[in-house]
Amino acid sequence: MAEQDKILHDLTQSDYKYGFITDIETDIIDIGLNEAVVKTIWEKKNEPDFMLDFRLDAFRKWQKMKIPDWAYLKIPPIDFQSISYYAAPVQKPKYASIDEVDPELIETFNKLGIPLEEQKHLAGVAVDVVMDSVSVKTTFKEVLAEKGIIFCSFSDALQEHPNLVRKYFGQAVPVADNFFAALNSAVFSDGSFCYIPKGVRCPMELSTYFRINAANTGQFERTLIVADDDSYVSYLEGCTAPMRDENQLHAAVVEIIAHDRAEVKYSTVQNWYPGDKNGIGGIYNFVTKRGVCRGVSSKISWTQVETGSAITWKYPSCILLGDNSVGEFNSVAVTNHHQQADTGSKMIHIGKNTKSRIVSKGISAGRSDNSYRGLVKIMPGATNSRNFSQCDSLLLNDTCGAHTFPYIEVGNKSSVVEHEATTSKIGEDQIFYCNQRGIDTETAVGIIINGYAREVLNKLPMEFAVEAQKLLQISLEGSVG
């Protein structure tokens, strides 16, 4: 197994593996945020008029809002005026073939292990690569177009399908939903848009790799996925970022709309720079992800493997509006060193006979804090609804923390809500058992952790699952002692 070798090699490197910076000329606007900046972004993006109203509305609401302080997180003060809100690689126009792409950019992808060249050949993965906010390259577009599937950058969607975007945009996450969603709505630069027409089963996993590249640039990605009646799509999101000393802010918004009998699977592997061993640097990740099961018998499932970021604030949620609709949340969140994560899900049952399932596996090491926060809310009209929640925490040492904050509100008598929770410490006897079979402690911890998280990892598409397993192991190097 050459793969095992590679893992061992990676384990011996104590620094963040993806900590490199690509030297590509970048078009950055001056730091600071005001109405003029919002307008500049709108102009640079050459967006339709309704977007200016949307952005300004969001900005004005955001100005009156405060950073949420209810999470179990210590958030250092963030100076929103010291951030530049737009950065785009100075490479235009877009390329017809991959040969035309800046070789240095290709090199970056190679370091990330996602060479575009190979991506094309990889079994059915279309990649819309987002490098610093502007889409650089979109593959497989033609194949998807045949089925009537739209999968493009958000900018392109606004140019080519403005009415479709306008119809669904801000439906799952309203502009003033929360502080970070409002900020995103005002200044987001790009992201992905996906529309699956009626009755179409998307033949491949749709995948977007996000990458933060320009220094001191907040990242505000926007994703909108719409699945029309009887359609199906599996969407993958994976991220890495270069090493930095100053903190980088990330506030993405993802919206999903599922119509009658549509199913959307959204999988994330998040591996942003978590800061060094002393808690210096690292990404601040404040994400709003929400799906609306608008149609009857629709289904939305969120699966996430979170290993990165200094601060994670993220609650992928489902609003179960349609009768018989189903929401799922499967999560593995790893925190090491000084990382802080407050993550979980919200399941809002509105339609009758709606079902939801939450499986959360927290793994804490170092001096980190790992919290599960979840809301299960069953409205009076959501008769015969069901929820099952399982929240497990695994501690790797005595200096880390695991916390669980479940909120349950049940508004009718015919619904059933179950909540299970466990907390355990990794077993010395399990590690010794592995040692005695010739497996060193680092590998043993990786094996045990992957076993613990297996239920969630199994929900990931195959190629992602392999990546996620390696990540879990690498993230926890040297953490048992």
Place this chain on the structure above:
Amino acid sequence: MLTIKNLYVSVEGQEILKGINLEIKPGEIHAIMGPNGSGKSTLANVLAGRHEYEVTAGEITYNGEDLFEKSPEDRAREGIFLSFQYPVEIPGVPMVNFLKTAVNEHRKHRGEKELTAGEFLKLMREKMDMVDLHPQLTNRSVNEGFSGGEKKKNEIFQMALLEPKLAILDETDSGLDIDALKTVAHGVNALKSPETSTIVVTHYQRLLDYIVPDYVHILYNGKIVKTAGKELAFELEEKGYDWIKKENEK
């Protein structure tokens, strides 16, 4: 192969082994018997390198090298195998993945090419027949949902896969019915060669009907108080441990 000189071991400040001397040559089978609490399992665990056990004095050489210099995983890779008294469960980790990693760690250590998934599965099927283990068990998580007997068989199955030079069976017979006991003993005997040695730690004589030892040592109160051939086991069975206790408390 293995030389233990004047070994003293403490666990949480309490002295368990009090001056053990033992010499094991290639091809030999040594049985270590003794009443509960005499230190049998401690000896087995010290050999495997479990670090809760603190060696306060003495030395152990394995193939001429200082055993205490080696990590538990290196001891394993160099041929020391411990069949656990209580094999631990590792939820979510399929047996087959666990064993493939283990086998390949051994092979890497010996400078051999790692086995592909196909090669490993073939090897696994061969070895499984040896201990009559149900093939479905390898798809389960490590020791999870295994009966007591299956766990012990699974230990011997792993031994067959890893082909140790020095196998230590820590009360492998406890909790086994007679059929399982025979199967386990059959596996151990099949793996025996003039180059390999076995330490059988047991409470009862019955396992020694099937795995015939060259030497029987009686461990009592942290010391080896009696060493003889296999006949000692029968004598012990007949007279009981009180015989040893009385003799040593005179």
